[in-house]
Amino acid sequence: MRSWRRSNLPFSKPPITRCNILISQNYPILHVVVPLIAAPLMVLLRHGGFAWLLAAVASWSSLAVSAALLAEVAGGGVISYAIGSWAPPWGIEYRIDSVNAFLLVLVSLIASVVVIYCRESVEAEVAPEQHYLFYTMYVLCLAGLLGIAATGDGFNLFVFLEISSLSSYVLIALGRDRRALVASYQYLIMGTIGATFIVIGVGLLFLMTGTLNLADMAARLREVTDTRPILAALAFLTVGISLKLALFPLHLWLPNAYAYAPSAVTAFLAATATKVSLYVLLRFYYSVFGESAVFIAHPTSDILLVLSLAAMFIASTVAIFQDNIKRLFAYSSVAQIGYITLGVSFDSLTGLTAAIVHLFNHALTKGAIFLLLGGIALRLGAVRFQDIGGIARVMPLTSFGIVLAGLSLIGVPGTVGFVSKWYLVLAAIESGAWWLALLIVLSSLLAVIYVWRFVEAAYFQVPSASVSRLREAPLSMLVPAWLMVAACLYFGLDASLTLSGASQAAAELLPGSR
Amino acid sequence: MASLLAHPGLILIAGAFLLVWLRGGARSAVALAAPMAAVVLAWNVPEGVAVQAHFLDFELALFATDKLSRLFAIIFALMAFGGALFALNQKSPLELPAALLYAGAAIGVAFAGDLVTVFVFWELMAIGSALVVWSAGRTAYAASLRYMMIHLLGGVLLMAGIAGHVAEFGSIAFERMTLDSPSHWLILAGFLINAGAPPLSAWLPDAYPEASWSGTVFLSAFTTKTAVYVLLRGFPGTELLVYVGLFMIFYGIVYALLENDMRRILAYSIVNQVGFMVTGVGIGTEMALNGAAAHAFTHIIYKALLLMSAGSVLLMTGRRKCTDLGGLFQSMPLTAACGIIGALSISSFPLTSGFVSKSMISQAAVDLNLFYVWIALAAASAGVFLHAGIKFPWFVFFQKDSGLRPPEPPLNMRVAMIFFSVLCIGLGVAPGALYELLPYAVDYVPYTGAHVVAQLQLLLFSGLAFFVMLDYLRRTLTITLDVDWLYRRLGPAVCGVAARALARMFAALASAAPARIMDIVSALRRHHGPEGVLARTWPTGSMALWVMVLLLVYLLLYYL
Known part of the structure; x- marks a missing residue:
């Protein structure tokens, strides 16, 4: 890993190694440990309300810790934490740099917002005796996602991946719709295949380098680059991670999983799970294998480019024809993930910045949309187009929020979507691909159509009798959702915070072009 | 701030x-x-x-x-x-x-x-x-x-x-x-x-x-x-814009002459008038740019006035086709008068606003010796008089008596029309105020004897032509085809044909191919409904198949 190498250079700042007993110095692990401990407590107490409180406390404290970590590494530093004081590369190391600190904050932020929302949404959508189970799985999933982001150890990464995946299978299966079971089952099969591929990849790397510590691995890999097992490892990891991040055509598990999961789960997973997988991809590509091994020696860029374009256009087109609005926006997620991987495929500083900033921006946008749709699901019981006609008259705040977030999906100036798209287009033009810049902006016309379908149904149809009886969603659901919508607008107008975070992370990953 | x-x-x-x-x-x-x-x-x-x-x-x-x-x-x-x-x-x-x-x-x-x-x-x-x-x-x-x-x-x-x-x-x-x-082509x-x-x-x-x-x-x-x-x-002085503008001018005239809906006539006439301005931008001299800017200014006023009178007619009668209208001057004299003032302005009649602005563009063409551009602009001026200057007021307010006797529109609408009529005439009589506002200094005098006479001749003869050819211009209930037909009718039709062709192709494949492929194809066809093949829920097995395919592709490409 580059930062690891840098720390061995005589004049550079060594990583701060920690094995102290002060709480503040255990931050790099604390945000994972707190939810991890909360989970068994909930199972022991078997009480829904208490479990919710515990989940909320765990999420918020994770957020506080993550924010403190981000502040600490913001200047470009790296925190290395040795678990149990076993020095890396022998023990498990947690490494926080500006790349994953950014992600830690994103994940815990979304979790903290969604957990408030959960109270009422879960009450309505999950059987009461399963509430404690729901929150157990919620914090486990959170712990897993945070662990993936924080760890600097290949096998530990796999373990956390499994924790987060297994808990998310359960979360999806808790959905009211019976199809949730099938969706969860399919996700389980696909997720397990993905995880297996990842562990095969890590295993092959271990075989060739004799280490599981990612930074150490990176240093040793340079001696064995371009050997067959390493290439196989790269292929296995790429496909495995692509499956987890739902890169076209490996996205097939995603639409149903998102459509039939409980609303809060959809919002949480859509905003975090695929984003963390994307981080894993970036970590392996840039920090472990190195840019030259992945992008220069092999046509990874081209494959990624083609798949991203396919995702952008095909998934968006499919989204247009959906009847279930949750499924529509799930397909839109696949398309938006295409934008992120497109940014990665440019293999340039601007491209990576675009990818990382869109990762953040899309998490906000989609989080907001799914939270608001949850409000409709709560009141109406369904989110199909034929049911929601004229809903804007009875749920004006919810509908308007979806429209605003939809504008962000399209990339209208003043929303976060525009910032992402702008940098993507810049990256495309920088790489000399004019046609690509045009395709990027043209694809947003597809988003216009599917967002318009919602506007048309919600605003231009006469409400049916069942719709006109509805009330606006409860405040405890509206406030978190609108927080996200407001963030979509705020970071769209003042992007300095997200952009500086993203460009620093990109520079961290791509040292040559700093 | x-x-x-x-x-x-x-x-x-x-x-x-x-x-x-x-x-x-x-x-x-x-x-x-x-x-x-x-x-x-x-x-x-x-x-x-x-x-x-x-x-x-x-x-x-x-x-x-x-x-x-x-x-x-x-x-x-x-x-x-x-x-x-x-x-x-x-x-x-x-x-x-x-x-x-x-x-x-x-x-x-x-x-x-x-x-x-x-x-x-x-x-x-x-x-x-x-x-x-x-x-x-x-x-x-x-x-x-x-x-x-x-x-x-x-x-x-x-x-x-x-x-x-x-x-x-x-x-x-x-x-x-x-x-x-x-990038500049795209912006343009x-x-x-x-x-x-x-x-x-x-x-x-x-x-x-x-x-x-x-x-x-x-x-x-x-x-x-x-x-x-x-x-x-x-893009001032971009030569391409001269041709784009000329095309728009004649496109507008031809379609407006063919049109029956009174507001569509005026809509085509917008394209036509903007064509004059685009041509002016393309010519690019100070005179031409001034002319384009001034013409935009005056055009906004008289086109709004024309559409106000058409809008009043539509509001009071509920009809929009020339064939359904006629003789309205009897009960809507004010609306008719305002419409006529707008029509005279758009035709660049002396003492109206159009006269003082459009002539600057023609003059710029003359100054640069762009003979064909000037000829085209002159011919187009006659065309404008035909389609907007005479055709609109004639078919709506005069012509045959349609028997309609709608009252004048409400007060606020009448005031708005009078306001814009006054502006039209005022700018035509005293163009100095407008010339003051233009981006470059103006040393152009619109009211020279030669210019006024030439313009009047042009208008007179095209007016004569209109009434001579009235039988040919009399509108029938027709719809004129335009480019939008391509995406309104042809596009969906082509998609439909393509979809049927694809379906036939699948069917042909299914009958010809061995059993295994047939299974796949029939599976595809079975799900080719509104959900579409890419939208439906896939069996877990085929999802896994995709994973293997992608892995093989990566391995192959990395090993090669």
Whole structure:
């Protein structure tokens, strides 16, 4: 890993190694440990309300810790934490740099917002005796996602991946719709295949380098680059991670999983799970294998480019024809993930910045949309187009929020979507691909159509009798959702915070072009 | 930032949002006060950059003024006022706010000192104008969607172009551009789509006549003239624009002559008139640019006046086709008189506003010895008189007696028409005030003996031609095909044919191929319903198959 190498250079700042007993110095692990401990407590107490409180406390404290970590590494530093004081590369190391600190904050932020929302949404959508189970799985999933982001150890990464995946299978299966079971089952099969591929990849790397510590691995890999097992490892990891991040055509598990999961789960997973997988991809590509091994020696860029374009256009087109609005926006997620991987495929500083900033921006946008749709699901019981006609008259705040977030999906100036798209287009033009810049902006016309379908149904149809009886969603659901919508607008107008975070992370990953 | 409060466009946009919540007298007061305030502010705005803001890596010049932007801001604000006055008794609650938003965004473009601000207001304008079309109700719905898509396409081209411009030159300042890089071609394409230039001119006559009787009045003013403004600023003297403009001029004339719907006639005539302006921008001398700017100014007024009289007729009779109308001068003398003043102005009749502006463009062609351009412009002037100057008033207000005796429209509409008629005549009689506002110094005298006589001859003979050929021009109930047929009818038809062909192909494959492939194909066909093959839930096995395929592809490519 580059930062690891840098720390061995005589004049550079060594990583701060920690094995102290002060709480503040255990931050790099604390945000994972707190939810991890909360989970068994909930199972022991078997009480829904208490479990919710515990989940909320765990999420918020994770957020506080993550924010403190981000502040600490913001200047470009790296925190290395040795678990149990076993020095890396022998023990498990947690490494926080500006790349994953950014992600830690994103994940815990979304979790903290969604957990408030959960109270009422879960009450309505999950059987009461399963509430404690729901929150157990919620914090486990959170712990897993945070662990993936924080760890600097290949096998530990796999373990956390499994924790987060297994808990998310359960979360999806808790959905009211019976199809949730099938969706969860399919996700389980696909997720397990993905995880297996990842562990095969890590295993092959271990075989060739004799280490599981990612930074150490990176240093040793340079001696064995371009050997067959390493290439196989790269292929296995790429496909495995692509499956987890739902890169076209490996996205097939995603639409149903998102459509039939409980609303809060959809919002949480859509905003975090695929984003963390994307981080894993970036970590392996840039920090472990190195840019030259992945992008220069092999046509990874081209494959990624083609798949991203396919995702952008095909998934968006499919989204247009959906009847279930949750499924529509799930397909839109696949398309938006295409934008992120497109940014990665440019293999340039601007491209990576675009990818990382869109990762953040899309998490906000989609989080907001799914939270608001949850409000409709709560009141109406369904989110199909034929049911929601004229809903804007009875749920004006919810509908308007979806429209605003939809504008962000399209990339209208003043929303976060525009910032992402702008940098993507810049990256495309920088790489000399004019046609690509045009395709990027043209694809947003597809988003216009599917967002318009919602506007048309919600605003231009006469409400049916069942719709006109509805009330606006409860405040405890509206406030978190609108927080996200407001963030979509705020970071769209003042992007300095997200952009500086993203460009620093990109520079961290791509040292040559700093 | 305080001077942002003095931005006429933002005043209008704020007024638009206020209007949504108001009813009754307060609504009327705000609807008139906001544009009035905008006129005063635009008139008094000092030159220079008043407001800057930071966005992404750029310094935006949100509020930058020079003579050109001031000219357009004044006429846009004036138009918003006249339009609002005319539309006060419009029942649709959405239309007036949307129209003010639309006008405010157009003024925003006029005051934008950088390309990003242009883009933001450009998109806002598209949204505002589409809302104006929508507010006409269900009949306008499909047209408004087509309108929206075309404008978003234009916005998309513009955004790609601006991004390219930034990547190439590192500056977002909105300055003169030359067609030497793809980014500038894209920007030009984005601008031209809004101008109603070929090959996508059809959005204009497709959507504008679908708006309500008052909505079309607003629509006629802003989108195309904003495009003229950005062309004036960005691409003056680009030769290509001469030909684009000439094409638009004749396209407008031909289709307007064939048309039966009175507001579609006037919509085609917008394309025609904007063609004059685009030609002026293409010629690019100071005289031509002045002429294009002045023509935009006067055209907004007389086209609005024409559409107001057509809108009054539509409101009072509920009919829009020339074949259903006629003889209305008997019961609507004021509307007829105002329509005729508008018609004379558009035909550049001496003592009307069109005469003092359009002739500047022809004069610029003469000055540069562009003989064929001049001939074309002269011929087109005759054509304009034919389709808009005589045809519209003749078929609507005179011709046969249709038996309709509608009363004059309500007071506010009459006042609005009188106001704009006075402006038309006033500018024609005393063009000095307009010439003062133009971006370059004017040493042009429109009222020379030769010029007046030549113009009168031209009009007289084309008027004669109209009545001689009246039998051929008499409108029948026909629909004229335009480019929009391609995407309204042909596109879906081709898709349908392609889908059937695909289905046949699958069927053929199924009968010919071995059993295993047949299974796959029939599986595909079984799910080829509305859900589509890519949309349906896949069996877990085939998902896993995809994983293997992708892994193999990666392995193969890495090993090779």
